[in-house]
Amino acid sequence: xNGLPSGSPAQVPVLALGSLLLVTLQGELYDGTAEQLQSxxxxxxxxxxxxxxxxxxxxxxxxxxxxxxxxxxxxxxARLLATRTVVAGMRPAVAITLVELGLTxxxxxxxxxxxxxxALLGHGSAPAPSVPAWEDA
Amino acid sequence: MQxxxxxxxxxxxxxxxxxRTADFLGRRQEQIAQRWADAALFRTVFTLSRDxxxxxxxxxxxxxxxxxxxxxxEDITAPGFLPVREQLQRMAASLARTGATAAQIADExxxxxxxxxxxxxxxxxxxxxxxxxxxxxxxALLMGTLRLVVMETALSSGQELIERQRQxxxxxxxxxxxxxxxxxAVPLIGxxxxxxxxxxxxNLLDAIVAQRARYAILDITGVPTVDSLVAQHLMKxxxxxxxxxxxxxxxxxxxxxxxxxxxxxIDLGTVVxxxxxxxxxxxxxxxxxxxxxxxxxxxxxxx
Numbered sequence: 001x002n003g004l005p006s007g008s009p010a011q012v013p014v015l016a017l018g019s020l021l022l023v024t025l026q027g028e029l030y031d032g033t034a035e036q037l038q039s040x041x042x043x044x045x046x047x048x049x050x051x052x053x054x055x056x057x058x059x060x061x062x063x064x065x066x067x068x069x070x071x072x073x074x075x076x077x078a079r080l081l082a083t084r085t086v087v088a089g090m091r092p093a094v095a096i097t098l099v100e101l102g103l104t105x106x107x108x109x110x111x112x113x114x115x116x117x118x119a120l121l122g123h124g125s126a127p128a129p130s131v132p133a134w135e136d137a
Numbered sequence: 138m139q140x141x142x143x144x145x146x147x148x149x150x151x152x153x154x155x156x157r158t159a160d161f162l163g164r165r166q167e168q169i170a171q172r173w174a175d176a177a178l179f180r181t182v183f184t185l186s187r188d189x190x191x192x193x194x195x196x197x198x199x200x201x202x203x204x205x206x207x208x209x210x211e212d213i214t215a216p217g218f219l220p221v222r223e224q225l226q227r228m229a230a231s232l233a234r235t236g237a238t239a240a241q242i243a244d245e246x247x248x249x250x251x252x253x254x255x256x257x258x259x260x261x262x263x264x265x266x267x268x269x270x271x272x273x274x275x276x277a278l279l280m281g282t283l284r285l286v287v288m289e290t291a292l293s294s295g296q297e298l299i300e301r302q303r304q305x306x307x308x309x310x311x312x313x314x315x316x317x318x319x320x321x322a323v324p325l326i327g328x329x330x331x332x333x334x335x336x337x338x339x340n341l342l343d344a345i346v347a348q349r350a351r352y353a354i355l356d357i358t359g360v361p362t363v364d365s366l367v368a369q370h371l372m373k374x375x376x377x378x379x380x381x382x383x384x385x386x387x388x389x390x391x392x393x394x395x396x397x398x399x400x401x402x403i404d405l406g407t408v409v410x411x412x413x414x415x416x417x418x419x420x421x422x423x424x425x426x427x428x429x430x431x432x433x434x435x436x437x438x439x440x
Contacts, residue, residue: 092342095377111382
């Protein structure tokens with residue numbers, strides 16, 4: 001549902017980290033905002049030297065079929081532009097819902113949190129799980 | 138209202154008998170309770186203190202007297218039973234715990250009537266007289282009702298026990314264990330239904346977050362049958378774990394189950410399977426670059 005005036009969908013900030021883009025989604029995401037994010041990201045990927053995109057959805061409590069499809073489409077178009085997309089921090093409840101909806105998002109890379117996603121893309125700390133157990137995401 | 142004269146007289150006699158029985162129970166409460174304390178029902182429940190048994194007996198006699206006074210001899214929902222219901226339930230439950238069957242409990246309650254009956258007969262000069270018979274009948278009805286109340290409480294406490302156990306089975310039977318750093322496993326035992334599969338999935342996904350696991354192993358060695366529903370749940374769990382950034386492995390599919398799955402035409406092609414839990418663990422360790430040097434355990438050769 002588009003809860004905002006269609007003329008000005010709120011923008012989701014996209015952070016550039018070296019050759020990576022980091023997107024952090026928070027709270028509820030309106031359909032218009034998600035579409036805006038999709039076109040923003042594709043533009044950014046096409047016009048800058050980006051090798052990977054990390055989309056952190058640990059702050060998202062509800063992922064509906066629309067947002068699920070948007071995520072899959074972002075990943076597909078990024079792959080066409082030779083960029084890898086990793087979705088990080090999906091909550092158990094969200095994962096269950098997506099699977100129940102039949103959206104298993106094939107072709108989408110996933111990681112437990114942003115740190116693991118960065119490791120997966122060859123950045124950040126060593127991939128070895130050297131994180132202390134109390135340092136939960 | 139249109140009842141003929143003899144019936145009205147009969148009813149009046151019955152009411153008088155009930156009132157007399159209530160009076161009798163009230164007066165001889167102490168004596169009855171003393172005798173009941175020696176009966177099997179109270180002896181097996183109150184093994185520690187006889188005084189406690191007598192107190193419990195008094196409470197029951199009191200309740201019976203109240204019920205008789207209210208003329209509701211055959212009503213198991215009579216308010217007079219309310220104060221002792223909980224106590225009867227405790228007694229029935231503790232009897233059931235010692236292994237007594239419903240029939241045994243019923244017999245023990247029935248055995249309570251004997252001592253009261255004897256005391257009641259002593260009340261009358263002519264134990265075979267009309268009034269004595271009426272009172273004995275009222276007492277018999279009352280004790281029958283008590284028996285029903287006890288059986289009812291016993292059955293309902295049994296029902297509660299079953300419900301509690303069902304809930305516990307649901308929660309306890311699916312422990313998620315950490316096998317290694319970043320490796321968690323659920324050894325599934327018993328039949329899987331929709332509700333249980335859901336609990337398994339939720340527990341496993343929560344454990345992936347809590348333990349920061351990269352690999353989750355679903356071991357179905359203890360699952361007797363796998364039908365299309367269970368297979369579907371397995372695939373859902375695998376997909377959900379993948380969405381969270383963990384790899385889900387299935388191990389322990391028995392030969393017969395493998396054949397069933399093939400017969401049913403279920404495609405588990407997207408699921409990584411291993412013969413045993415050890416194989417799956419070895420795979421997860423290898424993928425993390427962990428080197429285990431000793432000889433491989435029997436039957437768990439590398440793939």
